Every structure is written in structure tokens, then in C-alpha cells.
Amino acid sequence: GQEELIEALSEHERDATVYCLATSIEVNLTLVPGSWFRMSQLRQGGEVLVNEEGPPAYRGWRGVLDQLDPDGQRWRVQFKEAVGEVPLFTPAQLSVVPNKNALEEMKKKELPAGQEDLSAHACDFAAFGAALRDEREGIG
Numbered sequence: 001g002q003e004e005l006i007e008a009l010s011e012h013e014r015d016a017t018v019y020c021l022a023t024s025i026e027v028n029l030t031l032v033p034g035s036w037f038r039m040s041q042l043r044q045g046g047e048v049l050v051n052e053e054g055p056p057a058y059r060g061w062r063g064v065l066d067q068l069d070p071d072g073q074r075w076r077v078q079f080k081e082a083v084g085e086v087p088l089f090t091p092a093q094l095s096v097v098p099n100k101n102a103l104e105e106m107k108k109k110e111l112p113a114g115q116e117d118l119s120a121h122a123c124d125f126a127a128f129g130a131a132l133r134d135e136r137e138g139i140g
Contacts, residue, residue: 006038013039014068016118023125032136033129040091041130044068046123047097048077054093058086062097098134099127 012018022037034041042048046065050058063077074088102124 009037009039014072016043016122019043019122020118020125023122023129027125027128032133033125041096041126042075042091042094043096043119043122043126045119046126048075048094049097050077050089050093051095054089055087058089065094096126096130098131099124100131100135102128102131 009018009022019039022039023033026033026036029036033039042065044065044067048063048065050061050063052059058079061079061081063079063082066076066078068075069088074090075094077086077089077094079086105124
């Protein structure tokens with residue numbers, strides 16, 4: 001049952017529609033997004049922070065997820081302050097920047113019809129999920 005469902009969903013993890021539907025279920029069940037369906041909260045266009053596992057020169061930097069490398073293992077991140085070549089980052093090196101207001105902001109908007117708009121909606125879900133996770137872990 002559940003393991004097969006999670007496995008089937010993981011094949012479509014990068015699809016914004018699948019991510020939004022799965023995350024919506026988790027939020028409505030008052031679960032931390034990503035905790036039940038195990039979908040990555042890193043979404044293209046989302047704001048991230050290079051955490052303590054990242055390269056020392058970039059730790060604490062905030063940026064925006066640009067794209068996954070062709071292998072789907074590392075992210076290209078855009079930084080305002082970066083000069084020159086920037087390394088690719090593994091998911092373990094990045095944390096979604098929390099936004100406690102993201103869910104309220106999402107409720108004010110209509111559910112997007114297009115895939116591009118849904119990608120932005122997915123970033124809002126991820127930011128809310130990071131805030132919820134921090135709240136439950138007593139961070140912030």
C-alpha cells in the first residue's frame with residue numbers, strides 16, 4: 001500500500017502538480033511537508049540557504065535554486081553576491097528558507113492553472129514547510 005504509493009510518487013517528484021497535491025495532503029493532515037510522502041522540499045525558483053554541510057566559503061549564503069544538473073543530483077544556485085564560477089550543491093548542503101506567512105499568502109491566491117504558476121506555488125509550500133519544521137523543532 002503506502003510504500004508503493006510513495007515509490008510511485010517519487011518518480012514524479014519534480015512535477016509541480018504532484019508536489020503541490022502531495023504537500024497539500026500533508027499540510028491538511030497537519031504533517032510537516034515532506035515528512036509523509038518524502039518529497040524533496042527543494043523546488044526550482046525557491047529560496048535556499050547554504051547550510052553547515054556546504055562548502056565553507058558559501059555557508060550562510062542565501063540564493064535561489066536555478067536548476068538541477070543533468071544527473072539530477074546537484075543544484076545550481078544563483079547568488080547575488082557571487083563572482084565567478086559557483087559550485088553545484090547537493091541537497092544535503094541546502095536548506096529551504098522558512099517563511100511562516102507562506103501558507104496564508106497561498107490561501108489568498110487562486111490555485112494556479114499553469115505549470116509555471118504552480119512551480120511558484122510549490123516554492124511557497126516548501127517555505128511554509130521549512131517554517132513548520134523549525135517551529136516543531138524549536139528553532140527560530
